[in-house]
Amino acid sequence: MAPSQTKDSARAGTPGSGKTFFGHPRGLATLFMTEMWERFSFYGMKALLPLYLIAGGPAAGKGAQEGGLAMTAATATAIYSIYLAMVYLLAMPGGWFGDRVWGPRKTVVISASIVVLGHLTLAIPGEGAFFGGLALVAIGSGLLKANVSTMVGHLYDGPEDPRRDGGFTVFYIGINVGAFGAPLIIGTVGEKVNWHFGFALAALGMALGLAQFLLGTRHLDARSSEVPKPLSEQERSSVIRKTLITVALTAVFYAVVVATDLYTLNWALVPITLAGLLIPIGVLARIKRDKDLSGEEQSKMNGYIWFFVAAAIFWMIYDQGGSTLSIFAESKTNTVILGFDFPVSWFQSVNPVMIMALAPLVAWLWLYLARKAKEPSTVVKFSAGLGLVGLSFVLFLLPLAASSDGTKVSPMWLVGIYLIQTVGELCLSPVGLSVTTKMAPAKYASQMMGVWFLAVTAGDCATGLLSIAGVDLNKSGVVALEAGLALLAAFAVYMYRKQVRAHMGEVH
Structure with missing residues (x-):
């Protein structure tokens, strides 16, 4: 029952x-x-x-x-x-x-x-x-x-x-x-x-x-009200002091920029974007330089960097489902079905409903293959996720070409793109969460999930930097380059799968 x-x-x-x-x-x-x-x-x-x-x-x-x-x-x-x-x-x-x-x-x-x-x-x-x-x-x-x-x-x-x-x-x-x-x-x-x-x-x-x-x-459990590692008075004073200094310096800098009539929106966007790219690199470099890590943990971090870079490329394309694809849908997609003109924002419901429908099937597939000793390794699943998100943008080239003369294309093009991306997400995202916890050095066990989220930050900031530079992400040439990057990365991860698995130790 x-x-x-x-x-x-x-x-x-x-x-x-x-x-x-x-x-x-x-x-x-x-x-x-x-x-x-x-x-x-x-x-x-x-x-x-x-x-x-x-x-x-x-x-x-x-x-x-x-x-x-x-x-x-x-x-x-x-x-x-x-x-x-x-x-x-x-x-x-x-x-x-x-x-x-x-x-x-x-x-x-x-x-x-x-x-x-x-x-x-x-x-x-x-x-x-x-x-x-x-x-x-x-x-x-x-x-x-x-x-x-x-x-x-x-x-x-x-x-x-x-x-x-x-x-x-x-x-x-x-x-x-x-x-x-x-x-x-x-x-x-x-x-x-x-x-x-x-x-x-x-x-x-x-x-x-x-x-x-x-x-x-x-x-809820009583532990949810507890502070596991409370700051000491010295640490609290240090955090407050550093925060106030940072806020003051930032305020003075932007006050000068505004007073000299130099301020534009890019004065805010560019520093944030660069920080979103540099912070993930800095965090990974800090962990890698930590001399407290054992040789095995260092090796696992070398392998994890492959997954991190692959995930960043994946999210760079995937998260454009809410920006590049949504803007394309607004002006170049027919949103009338059987006389009903549905809001463009409804396209954003396609991915979650597909996840709910497909996640059990993908989970069953991995179990089925595991029983037959044919389940793909973590590296191969990552490669598949990257390849699929690249293929989704290869597919995107077709409605881009069809709409170049002002014709509004069928909404099924976008549904197809979201379907491919969803399957790619199910290959990469749950596996990434799992491998992050398994490959985390003991010293950074509680921080590594935040490190995984930094891959999303890096990917989205790469998209942001391209947009700030004036790159039109709805142009066929740019979409083709992004698709090519993802497919090339998928191929590289697959070709070097044995080397990456060697770094992973007992994690597979």
Whole structure:
């Protein structure tokens, strides 16, 4: 019989031992709903973002709603890419705050409140309010990201608890339910009614998530309120001093730039983009230079760098599904089916629904091949993911060519591209998360998941840098180069698979 929400817990003494959530601790329901609503607000705003940035400008389609910031496609893509990069970059300090300052539970409450405030700020018309709101949402999402996952782990009796993997699977479903519903609801309101009403609806979603989190905290493990490694007074003073100095120097620098009438948007975008590229390199270099690492750990880090670079290239192309492809859909894709003109933002629901449909099939395939001793190695799966994302942009060349004379192409072209990218994601992303935990040096075990997120940061910042340089990512030549880069990287990873596996030691 399938477990129900009212079934007695199989293991007394665990959080929520009286009743369970589909056989799991009741606290999982609280965290499931928190993540679902946070993803609802995040993906809803994400679906609107590039469309709002180009609305009223030359990159918007004819008849599209105005009232946006009328930016070029390149500027909109740069802002979108940098925003995503910062969310993933801030996941590392988010984990640090949970570990050293507030504890996971308090960090989630504070970060969710910042997200609500950010969306409400976005709901205020005007460019100044927009950038302030975007910064707040990025900060809040980054702080929240790592800590919710940490609390899911707290619900179980360590890594060996047989319910643990299933619990994270249920939690993952919550992410995709929120991601699927958000463009359909927030996207429709934002595109068809008013952009700022859409942003306000995203604020409502996160507020609902925060409210139910506060109501359900009694079902969470007590460890979620603890600060595992609190800062000493000396460390706290040092952090505060360095933060104040950095903020003061930044404020003085930009005050001078503004006072001398030199300021343009690139004065903000370029430093952030470069930081998003240099910080991941610096973090990896710092770990590699650590003399405390054993020879085996150093070897594993050499192998991990291959995965990191491959993932960065993957995310550089994959995350353009919400920018380059969305802007293409706005002006060059037919969105009328059976007389119904659907919002462009609905395309952003394709990926999450495909993940929910295909993830069980891919998981079954790996198990089936494993039983026959034919399951591909981690390196081969990575190569396949890279190759598929490259092929998705090879496919993108066809609708680009077909629309060059002004013809609007079928939406099925984009659905096909998203399908190939989703299969690529399922080959690469779960495997990347797993290999990160397995290859992490013992000293950096708790930090390596943040390092994995830095691959997303690096990939998105590469896209941002191209856009800032004025590169039109919707041009056939650029798309072909990106596709070629991914396919070349996939080929290189496959050809050097034996060398990479040698670095991995016992991890396969």
